[in-house]
Amino acid sequence: MCDSSVELTQEYLDSLAALSGYTMPSKRSLTGTLFDNGWQLEEGETPEPYRAHHYTGIAEEASGEGTRRRSTTGENGRSRNLIFPPAPAPLPYPIVDNHTHMDLLDGEVEISARDALDTGQKLGIARIVQVGCDVPSSLYAVAAAHADSRVLAAVALHPNTAPELAAEGKLDEHLAVIDSLAADARVRAIGETGLDYFRTGEEGLEAQHYSFREHIRMAKKHGIALQIHDRDAHEDVVRILDEEGAPEKVVFHCYSGGPELATICNERGWYMSFAGTVTFKNSLALQESLAMARPELMLAETDAPFLTPHPFRGRPNASYMTNYTVRFMAAHRGDDLEALCRQIAENSHAVYGDWD
Numbered sequence: 001m002c003d004s005s006v007e008l009t010q011e012y013l014d015s016l017a018a019l020s021g022y023t024m025p026s027k028r029s030l031t032g033t034l035f036d037n038g039w040q041l042e043e044g045e046t047p048e049p050y051r052a053h054h055y056t057g058i059a060e061e062a063s064g065e066g067t068r069r070r071s072t073t074g075e076n077g078r079s080r081n082l083i084f085p086p087a088p089a090p091l092p093y094p095i096v097d098n099h100t101h102m103d104l105l106d107g108e109v110e111i112s113a114r115d116a117l118d119t120g121q122k123l124g125i126a127r128i129v130q131v132g133c134d135v136p137s138s139l140y141a142v143a144a145a146h147a148d149s150r151v152l153a154a155v156a157l158h159p160n161t162a163p164e165l166a167a168e169g170k171l172d173e174h175l176a177v178i179d180s181l182a183a184d185a186r187v188r189a190i191g192e193t194g195l196d197y198f199r200t201g202e203e204g205l206e207a208q209h210y211s212f213r214e215h216i217r218m219a220k221k222h223g224i225a226l227q228i229h230d231r232d233a234h235e236d237v238v239r240i241l242d243e244e245g246a247p248e249k250v251v252f253h254c255y256s257g258g259p260e261l262a263t264i265c266n267e268r269g270w271y272m273s274f275a276g277t278v279t280f281k282n283s284l285a286l287q288e289s290l291a292m293a294r295p296e297l298m299l300a301e302t303d304a305p306f307l308t309p310h311p312f313r314g315r316p317n318a319s320y321m322t323n324y325t326v327r328f329m330a331a332h333r334g335d336d337l338e339a340l341c342r343q344i345a346e347n348s349h350a351v352y353g354d355w356d
Contacts, residue, residue, distance in 0.1 A: 091124025191227020
């Protein structure tokens with residue numbers, strides 16, 4: 001981590017938010033709780049803070065692209081089951097959710113960051129990396145990391161956001177804000193950045209490539225990790241990393257490659273972060289990659305509120321669900337669960353440093 005990092009003042013963060021037309025999250029949304037007297041974890045039941053009857057109004061909010069709420073319908077156009085999945089048994093050793101989005105809502109729940117983190121902690125998810133996709137969500141990530149020692153921040157412009165900003169003539173302006181945020185001591189990664197050839201057409205690739213290169217330079221400038229979003233773009237992601245010179249710590253968030261990319265990651269010391277997708281029955285290439293990943297290069301994540309692990313695919317997701325993914329990882333690899341949890345925790349600290 002870069003020794004020149006500083007803690008950005010609230011006044012400075014507010015000024016950046018004002019320029020972006022964004023209101024910084026309230027103290028209540030970050031550190032408030034509905035459960036002043038605590039709550040009891042019931043294995044096999046939805047955790048108390050994720051039960052919809054505690055919240056009003058959110059069910060009527062718009063959902064889907066362009067809102068703060070995951071769509072209430074699935075890719076097939078049918079209504080999703082909006083009940084959060086049950087709590088499994090706590091993990092035997094606390095781990096890190098390497099990539100999550102607490103600012104995005106799911107189901108009919110508007111949970112505070114504190115209640116989300118407390119739930120994860122009860123189930124063995126002791127810490128998280130809160131990830132930005134644009135300036136507002138990156139500001140949220142920094143605010144959340146300042147508010148709670150269980151949170152570290154990653155800041156970036158998502159690869160699908162870059163072409164939109166370029167079309168408005170604002171890409172460099174927004175990249176400059178991300179660079180400013182990256183100087184904060186609680187920001188430990190540039191991400192999520194990378195390439196996405198699934199949602200962006202040929203006309204947007206130049207902006208994506210330019211943005212990705214700039215983010216790589218930021219990670220090296222600030223001496224922090226690079227979290228990569230790589231969808232249908234493995235060859236170009238590796239090529240650009242080679243051309244720019246990869247940062248010391250590279251993480252493939254929601255690892256989506258097959259054995260060929262896993263071999264490259266193993267050879268170059270790049271981290272593979274496995275999300276709920278690795279549990280899906282048709283994810284054979286991911287599962288082969290998981291089996292061959294060097295233990296010291298494995299991380300785990302939710303990418304919540306998306307990518308809920310099997311057998312709850314399509315239902316709401318949250319950091320506590322990393323528990324299910326890690327259990328699958330251990331079973332698939334034939335690893336002892338506690339040993340794998342300890343390895344993931346050690347790897348997470350090697351990438352991001354200390355949380356406290």
